[in-house]
Amino acid sequence: MSKITAAITAVGGYLPDFVLSNKVLETMVDTNDEWITTRTGIKERRILKEEGKGSSFLAIKAAENLIEKSGINPEDIDLVIVATATPDMKAASTAAYTATQIGAVNAFSYDLEAACSSFLFGMSTASAYIESGRYKKILLIGADKNSSFINYKDRATCIIFGDGAGAVLFEPNEEGLGLQDELLRSNGEGREFLRAQRGGSSYPINADTFAEGSHYVFQDGKTVFKNAVFNMADVAERILKRNNLTNDDVQWLAAHQANKRIIDATANRINLEDEKVMMNIQKYGNTTSATLPLLLWDYEKQLKKGDTIIFAAFGGGFTWGSIYFKWAYNS
Ligand SMILES: CC(C)(COP(=O)(O)OP(=O)(O)OC[C@H]1O[C@@H](n2cnc3c(N)ncnc32)[C@H](O)[C@@H]1OP(=O)(O)O)[C@@H](O)C(=O)NCCC(=O)NCCS
Numbered sequence: 001m002s003k004i005t006a007a008i009t010a011v012g013g014y015l016p017d018f019v020l021s022n023k024v025l026e027t028m029v030d031t032n033d034e035w036i037t038t039r040t041g042i043k044e045r046r047i048l049k050e051e052g053k054g055s056s057f058l059a060i061k062a063a064e065n066l067i068e069k070s071g072i073n074p075e076d077i078d079l080v081i082v083a084t085a086t087p088d089m090k091a092a093s094t095a096a097y098t099a100t101q102i103g104a105v106n107a108f109s110y111d112l113e114a115a116c117s118s119f120l121f122g123m124s125t126a127s128a129y130i131e132s133g134r135y136k137k138i139l140l141i142g143a144d145k146n147s148s149f150i151n152y153k154d155r156a157t158c159i160i161f162g163d164g165a166g167a168v169l170f171e172p173n174e175e176g177l178g179l180q181d182e183l184l185r186s187n188g189e190g191r192e193f194l195r196a197q198r199g200g201s202s203y204p205i206n207a208d209t210f211a212e213g214s215h216y217v218f219q220d221g222k223t224v225f226k227n228a229v230f231n232m233a234d235v236a237e238r239i240l241k242r243n244n245l246t247n248d249d250v251q252w253l254a255a256h257q258a259n260k261r262i263i264d265a266t267a268n269r270i271n272l273e274d275e276k277v278m279m280n281i282q283k284y285g286n287t288t289s290a291t292l293p294l295l296l297w298d299y300e301k302q303l304k305k306g307d308t309i310i311f312a313a314f315g316g317g318f319t320w321g322s323i324y325f326k327w328a329y330n331s
Contacts, residue, residue, distance in 0.1 A: 006127035007178030007328035010169040012066025013297030014058055015284065016048040020162070029155040036159050041260025045162025045285030047147045054088035058165035059098045059143035062293070066139070066167045067102065074102050078135035080109035081126060083118035083142045083289040085316070086149060087111055098141065107139075115194070116256050116315025118142060118289040119166075120184070123311070123323055126170040127179040138170040142289035149196050151216035160258065161217070162285035166293020177306070177328040181243055183235045183321055190227060190318030193220040228262045228314040233269035235322035236312045240270055243324055247271040249308055252299070256313035257281035257291040266312055288315070303327045 021044040022033035036042055048058060059082050067074055080102075082095035095109035114121045119142035126138040143165035152158045170178075198205045198215040205215050232255065240250070253272050255263045260281055267277045278295040287294060292311060296303075303309075307327040314320040 004172045005178040006130035007173035008168045009171045010070035011296045012062045012167040014061035015046040015164045018047045031155045042285045043282045048163045055143040055145045056088045056094045059141045062165035062167040063102045074104045077104040077107045079138045083112045083122040086144045114319045117313045117319035119292045120313040141167040142293045144288035164287035164290040177326045181324040186319045193223045194316040229265045231320045232312045232314045233266045239322045251307040252309040254278045254295045254311045258286045
């Protein structure tokens with residue numbers, strides 16, 4: 001019997017309607033469209049405005065889009081993983097609520113958090129379950145409502161982040177398609193450079209600290225930038241080498257969308273032409289756990305069965321990694 005591999009067999013996505021353009025940001029903080037475009041590649045991002053709606057709202061919409069497109073019965077789903085850095089609430093699983101709302105009544109579910117690497121690490125988790133033979137249908141959703149912890153007076157962060165969600169279905173494959181290899185890493189010394197310090201268990205928010213705003217995301221952009229460029233390019237290059245792949249063997253790079261210059265640097269390191277580099281940062285900004293599935297959602301029609309995709313991500317923690325993947329269907 002051939003070895004079971006874990007393939008993606010369907011994709012869905014969702015973006016909230018409200019568009020926050022660079023022009024509007026110019027009226028909110030001391031910045032300008034030209035600076036944001038040349039330094040990051042971002043023109044606009046989407047924001048979920050409605051009161052009381054969190055990341056589960058985005059996740060449910062993306063999952064419903066996948067279910068509608070693929071025609072799967074949600075009752076057949078075994079596991080729902082929601083990769084997110086912005087869960088709806090503490091102590092209550094966002095994935096459990098999402099699974100119930102989409103009718104995945106026979107599934108178990110949990111959240112997975114590794115900042116901007118959450119979805120990439122989730123691909124590893126979902127694939128391992130499929131390869132084990134224990135589960136047949138795993139819904140992996142990347143969903144983040146970043147606007148919930150961004151300070152719209154801090155120009156170092158508010159220009160970058162947006163809200164959105166993407167979903168993929170993992171199923172067993174007997175043609176050897178799907179996840180081929182992975183190289184995943186973390187280094188906890190990075191957490192001082194990108195974090196929302198208050199609101200977790202170390203430093204709960206209280207009335208005295210609220211005003212200082214340390215519950216919002218802070219980043220030392222330059223340090224994060226340097227680490228992202230070095231580490232994402234490094235793992236992408238290493239995964240190609242150890243699988244004896246040249247740039248001609250690779251059809252696509254799907255890299256975390258945090259800054260166009262970081263994506264370009266990764267593509268340059270592995271000598272990939274621009275046409276092979278998936279890019280949607282200009283429309284959505286950095287949607288954290290949603291960037292990779294939203295790339296697949298946007299590019300799905302161009303992907304061919306057997307295409308090699310190199311995934312790469314970098315995020316807070318620090319966390320980072322790369323996955324060598326073979327696409328399993330024509331749409
Ligand atoms: C945030 C980031 C875009 C800043 O770009 P940068 O080229 O490093 O810019 P710097 O922070 O060095 O700032 C350069 C100048 O622009 C200014 N500046 C910073 N943000 C600005 C903004 N939004 N608009 C206008 N000017 C700005 C700075 O004050 C600085 O001015 P100075 O030279 O007079 O001191 C960039 O560092 C970055 O993308 N970092 C990684 C972010 C990331 O990937 N985060 C998520 C990881 S998953």
